[in-house]
Amino acid sequence: MSDFSWDAHGGTLVNLVVDEERAQVLKDLSQGIPSLTLNGRQLADLELILNGAFSPLRGFMTSADYESVLDRMRLQDGTLWPLPICLDVTEAEARGLEPGQSVALRDAEGFMVAVLHIQDIWPADKEREAEIVYGTTDTAHPGVDTLLHQSGTHYVGGTLEGVQLPLHYAFKRLRHTPPELRTLFRKLGWRRIVGFQTRNPLHRAQFEMTLRAMDQAKANLLLHPVARRARPGDIDYYTRIRCYQAVSRYYPPNMMLLSLLPLAMRMAGPKEALLHAIIRKNYGCTHFIVGRDHASPGKRPDGTSFYPPEGAMELATDLQEELGIGILPFEEMVYVMEEDAYMPASEVPPDTTVRSLALDDFHRRLREGKRVPEWFTFPEVIEELQRGYPPRHKQGFTIFCTGLSGAGKSTIARILYARFLEMGGRPVTLLDGDIVRRNLSSELGFSKEHRDINVRRIGFVASEITKNRGIAICAPIAPYAATRRQIRRLIENYGGFVEVHVATPLEVCESRDRKGLYAKARAGLIKGFTGIDDPYEPPEAPEVTIDTTELTPDEAAQEVLLFLERAGYIK
CATH class of the missing domain: 3.10.400.10 (Sulfate adenylyltransferase)
Known part of the structure; x- marks a missing residue:
């Protein structure tokens, strides 16, 4: 190198x-x-x-x-x-x-x-x-x-x-422009600086990696986390920054500087690693850490990776001369129980016990309220994360019932609303399609575009309720998979999302049609009616699927409650 x-x-x-x-x-x-x-x-x-x-x-x-x-x-x-x-x-x-x-x-x-x-x-x-x-x-x-x-x-x-840089109101003293950081490095007398990018709380494996990088480059550390959420499901900004502040005391005095980067990540793997290196050079770093799966979006639904695990390290190292910044590639860090320490996988002594926990698995444990192993992170990080992400039975969540008109969504939603009020403990809001139409979307028509806007509004309101640890119960038709997926990603930033597919067949829904809407749609009097001349895209992996053909409304609602109890949302 x-x-x-x-x-x-x-x-x-x-x-x-x-x-x-x-x-x-x-x-x-x-x-x-x-x-x-x-x-x-x-x-x-x-x-x-x-x-x-x-x-x-x-x-x-x-x-x-x-x-x-x-x-x-x-x-x-x-x-x-x-x-x-x-x-x-x-x-x-x-x-x-x-x-x-x-x-x-x-x-x-x-x-x-x-x-x-x-x-x-x-x-x-x-x-x-x-x-x-x-x-x-x-x-x-x-x-x-x-x-x-x-x-x-x-x-x-x-x-x-x-005219002015975009305004930021939180953690203002942790935000620096490149000229400001370069000036600060001069003032501190730092001549060699290694930059480290992260979008997650700093756990023990990443902490050990930064210490080794500082030693290898004989450099001080710029801990330069991305302030924005990089992908749905990431830990929220405020919790992460408090975690960085809590861990900063573990570094030797006057050898680490924390600064926030307002980057919109693309999660483009090896190519994005090059962009991250260019950014750190502009901020005044002489070296930059690139690890396994750098800027990776995680795995596909089938478990395969979008990019080779070592791809970012290899590409950045090959181009470091042209980049003008030293690349410090790091392999996977694992925990060795007998040593009570993290080390590169290639340095693990024989006949020792190795532990590792993927960050996606860590996020899942956190959101499900499961215990995080003490060897994985620092107690201060656990404390901050538990403040931001309490056990599931204290989190907010959204029940999103979707299905054809007449499937039974609204009835199930009303029963669930009553049951939660009966239980007490958390505020509950019912966002039925007709209720929202009257109070939130009265100016909208029934075109495809307007129906989609209505569903997105329901999703936004539900996300705010979930963020504040309440329960939102939604019952729109919501026929489009892409819209439901975006709503899920939004809400899962704040709490649980339980998709309930009320999968009652079309012929049963038509037989229940007291308003005669299906008949008018088949006669061509109503255009763009879901299930007739506009498609309904069934959910691919809903948490609960219910066919109300043979179930009473109470039995259907009971299916949802049983899932919530098994998943830990209610006790």
Whole structure:
């Protein structure tokens, strides 16, 4: 491995935040130009472009740079760059924009963060991009799912002028721009810095890895966790940061610095490892740790991996000269019981007892309220995690009943609502389809788009109830699998999600149709009716499946309650 010495605290950084005089000019300009409201993922990209973390980028990529990155992992000028950084917009937004125009970029509250001077607009070929960037079009990959189902149809490229960096209200003293960190390193006299990226709490295996990296590189440590959730099911931001703060005292004094990175991860495996290394070089690091499964999205539903476990280490090591930062590859760290210590798997003495716990298994144990082994992590981490993730019977959860009209969803939901109120202990909310229609979505019609919006609103309200450790009971038709999947991912960030497929056959549902809706749909009087001329996509793996053809409503509700008791949600 090459010995990368300190290079005047890194190379030249891009700084796109303008001075106050120019900022006022841009604010005045914004009164007469279109605006785009950016989501959290887009704001994260924007922040790292503006503050120099994505140097040498000076804006969102144009189609020429985008194509060059896809084809050869390089910008047009030949600079190594592994992933596209693009601003996606809807088709309607794209129709209102044109090259040569400027557009104000705003956050969700309407504050203008930057002005984009448009050079290029083009339609996204999402399937091609997914195949090249992620190596798959499988939506079980969270990056692919975001690209195919949550991103806009077009890209807008051009240069940026920043008015202000996006606002952050929590842990402000732990947030630094690249120039700020470089200045701090100089002040501390740190000449060699090894960067470590993580999206999980720091457990004993990762702690030992960082200590070994510091020793190997003769360097101080920049603990640089991603502040944003990288994928559904990750530990929430506030809990993770408290865990890092709790563990920081285990490091030798004045040898570790904690700073938060506002990165929107793509989970693109080896290619993303290169981006992480470039970012750390821009922040002033001389070395960067790359481990097994770096930036991996986890496994497919069939248990296979999206990327080779060693792929990121191999690619980053091969390109470290061009990256300009030393790569420290680390193999899997395992716990050796006889030594009460973590060490690389290749260094384990013979005839010793080895233990390991995959992070996905750890997350599952945590959410199911199961005991986490003491050898896995620090007691302070366990304490913080238990505050954020109590046992299941104290967590919030959502029961999401889905099925055809007339299947019995609403009746089951009402019975469950009454049973939970009878039990007491947690607040309960019933979000039946008709109730929500009257009180939350009265302006919506019954087009496919409007029905989907209605279901998403139900999911959002249920997520807020779950976050606050209540019980939400939902009973929409919710015919589309992709929408249900997104709602599940949202709610599982905060608690449990129990999908109940009320799988009553269509002919039985029609026989119960007191309003005559099925008859009108078959006569062509109602268009887009689920089960007749609009499809219902059955859940692939619901927690509970009920056919109410031969069951009474009380018996059907009892099936759900039995599952909840077995899963630990109720006692």
